[in-house]
Amino acid sequence: MRDDHPRLPSSPGFWRSPLRGPWFTSVLGVVLLGGITVLFVTGLVSYAAYNPDLSPVNDQTPDKGLLGFYLFAWPTGPVWLYRLTQGVHVTLGIVLIPVLLAKLWSVVPRLFALPPARSLAHALERISLLLLVGGGLFEFTTGVLNVQLDYVFPGSFYPLHFYGAWVFFAAFVAHAVLKAPTALRNLRGRVREEGDLVAPRPDAPTVSRRGALALVGGGSLLLFLTTVGQSLGGPFRRTALLAPHGGADPGGGPNGFQINKTAAYAGITPADTHQDAWRLVVTGRTGTVRLSRADLLRMPLHSSSLPIACVEGWSTADQWWRGVRLGDLAALVGHDGDPPDVFVESFQRHGAFRRAALRANQVADPRSLLALYVNGETLSPDHGYPARIIVPAAPGVLNTKWVARLTFGDL
DSSP states (O other): OTTTSOOSTTSGGGOOOSSOSHHHHHHHHHHHHHHHHHHHHHHHHHHHHHSSSOHHHHOSOTTOGGGGTTOOOOOOOSTTHHHHHHHHHHHHHHHTHHHHHHHHHHTHHHHTOSSSOSSHHHHHHHHHHHHHHHHHHHHHHHHHHHHTTOOOSSSOHHHHHHHHHHHHHHHHHHHHHHHHHHHHHHHTTOSOSOSTTSOSSOOOOSSOHHHHHHHHHHHHHHHHHTTTHHHHOGGGGGGOTTSOOOSSOOOSSTTOSOOSSOHHHHTOOHHHHOTTTOOEEEEETTEEEEEOHHHHHTSOOEEEEEOOBOTTSOBOOOEEEEEEEHHHHHHHTTOOSSOOOEEEEEOOSSSSOSEEEEOHHHHHSTTOEEEEEETTEEOOGGGTTTOEEEOTTOBGGGSOSSEEEEEESOO
């Protein structure tokens, strides 16, 4: 009876599915090989956008060392650049979830194989698999929780996801180098369907392997259709059933677009934004000036049509912003013609990214504004009244709201 009905998952006969086999696993593996590579690259790109070679200022992972070797000055064009790269990252990550789960299911007998280590080389391979499986589940889980704005894990999302990505991808590369040649041979049909993944006494099939792959693909397609709308913005957001729609109803009118951080959440009160109390402090080479909103309105005003795109993958349609160019504010304090970096401080009471830095190329772009209006109307409190930063192609959190101080200089 023990041979006919094994009770332990370490017994080969315990796994009875007729679907498992080298071909099925190889198909899923090749899909993940391409998908996870794109995920890793777009994740690094997102990190560069957050921290455009300004590690002492914007850095959320101060101990990264050599892992930050690739940082560069994030470009300001095209204006939809971050919307594209982060939209691909988040949407693809969600779409790959059924593929990842199917791949883990297809190789689960190997996780219980005994003995756990037959040699030193085999032990190292098992350790790499532990990092691969654990790292994959960790990265996908924290990514989905971040997209849903549900931070139930300890610590900050940014260093956890960043370091986890490097550990996972290192194990992934090692695994791909070892297994890719075999997977390609399996797909070409040059090997028989045999080995530890094939059940010695399989149950009767209820679906073909191609049918199972179609089911996985259908699940991924459904996730794509219910997620991708958040990156497209506008009316397509209604199709993004699994994506966050913001923490508050933005209402209608010119200010009626997505809000993640409200004025109430940030601790902003009417007293803070009253015209008699609020002053923008601008500091640079020649000293410091204090500007009221009325002073800013007397300066040359310019307009830019720009979206807001966030790390969670959502973005707005292009909004029409109007305000003072950051380059003009830099010129007020002695940086005329060649503006430097700027350190931006908000007067919000709490929350992440109360302070952020922008590179000189972002300051110099004529579309970069200290915005006072949006879509022809004064900014609402939730959208940053009395003034907010808007920069082309920058992540949403770097478009600081409720700006209190601008410090121009090399950072």
